[in-house]
Amino acid sequence: MATLEAKIIHTTIARDWREVYAFMAKPENMPRWASGLSSGLTRDGEDWLAPGPLGEARVRFAPANDFGVVDHLVTLADGTEVHNALRVVPNGDGAEVMFTLLRQPGMSAEQFAGDAGWVAKDLATLKSIMESGKTGRKMGNKGNDSRIDYVEFNVSDIAAAKAFYGSAFGWTFTDYGPEYCEFQDGRLTGGFTTTGPVGSGGPLIILYADNLEDMLARVEKAGGKIVKPIFTFPGGRRFHFADPDGYELAVWSAQ
Incomplete structure (x- = not known):
């Protein structure tokens, strides 16, 4: 079986890798930084539904794990399946987030480079969110139990x-x-x-x-x-x- 051209896009985040993983592993957070899911996600059993210009896509995320794996399988409206490999690993006191982009059959070099640019932009948004420390609701902080937080x-x-x-x-x-x-x-x-x-x-x-x-x-x-x-x-x-x-x-x- 032929292999596909691959490109690893990554970013370094100055925040504990476990906190980065905890934020990324919640599908409801993805529309905040992943532009491909910016229209929002709706839960449907074990999957999540994402509307898009080519129809509704079905997304299944990797289950919670201790290894920083945030992979997700995207099934497009026409049945095409795309496996997005997304990982978070320790990098000193911080984290390294890596996305493996595969050049799909029929994709031109220009389209591949464009997709890589979008992924890099998304990771930059994620980095900004995580390093600002403003990741939305602060439930888990002591003293916030039972209080209106957000x-x-x-x-x-x-x-x-x-x-x-x-x-x-x-x-x-x-x-x-x-x-x-x-x-x-x-x-x-x-x-x-x-x-x-x-x-x-x-x-x-x-x-x-x-x-x-x-x-x-x-x-x-x-x-x-x-x-x-x-x-x-x-x-x-x-x-x-x-x-x-x-x-x-x-x-x-x-x-």
């Missing part, structure tokens, strides 16, 4: 969400690829993602303001829609607004 918004346009919340509330942001952005308000951390359906509803998120009238003006200037003007409630006053994607939030003040 808030996530499904949005239609990350740039628009950043513009609104940055203008209205002064939030800061860290981008993790085209489908995910982390926000910080100085106390709470959360994320904007385009990998899920957009819609209002769910628990009401309430922010605080020292000057309620000033905050209402800032929200309106940034493009928010006031759905409940300022009213009193036990403990203070508040108003409700809808952001550009339709999420309803509230702002309250003790004054």
Whole structure:
């Protein structure tokens, strides 16, 4: 049987290899850094479903292991199977992540080089996430048990969400690829993602303001829609607004 041309793309990450593996081994984290899965993954038994321009692909990941193996088998809509070999190994106090790219039959040299470039870009995104230490939810840290730890918004346009919340509330942001952005308000951390359906509803998120009238003006200037003007409630006053994607939030003040 003929062999295929292979290229190993790798990156060095300054973080314990076990932590890198733990993050990579969770399929739900892959859309944050693997551009080929940026449309999101939906669990279907032992497999995960990934929508794409050529139809829905079925992905099966290697089971949890102690050897840093994050291999996954991708079955395309036409039945073609692609085995992606992805490994994490210790490199001193850090980690080395390696992806073995195979040149598939009929693939031109230009296409092969293009795929290699995309893999290198994905690994660079992974490196940025891991070395920033901001890998999303922090469940596992002592003191976080039973506490609200993270808030996530499904949005239609990350740039628009950043513009609104940055203008209205002064939030800061860290981008993790085209489908995910982390926000910080100085106390709470959360994320904007385009990998899920957009819609209002769910628990009401309430922010605080020292000057309620000033905050209402800032929200309106940034493009928010006031759905409940300022009213009193036990403990203070508040108003409700809808952001550009339709999420309803509230702002309250003790004054």
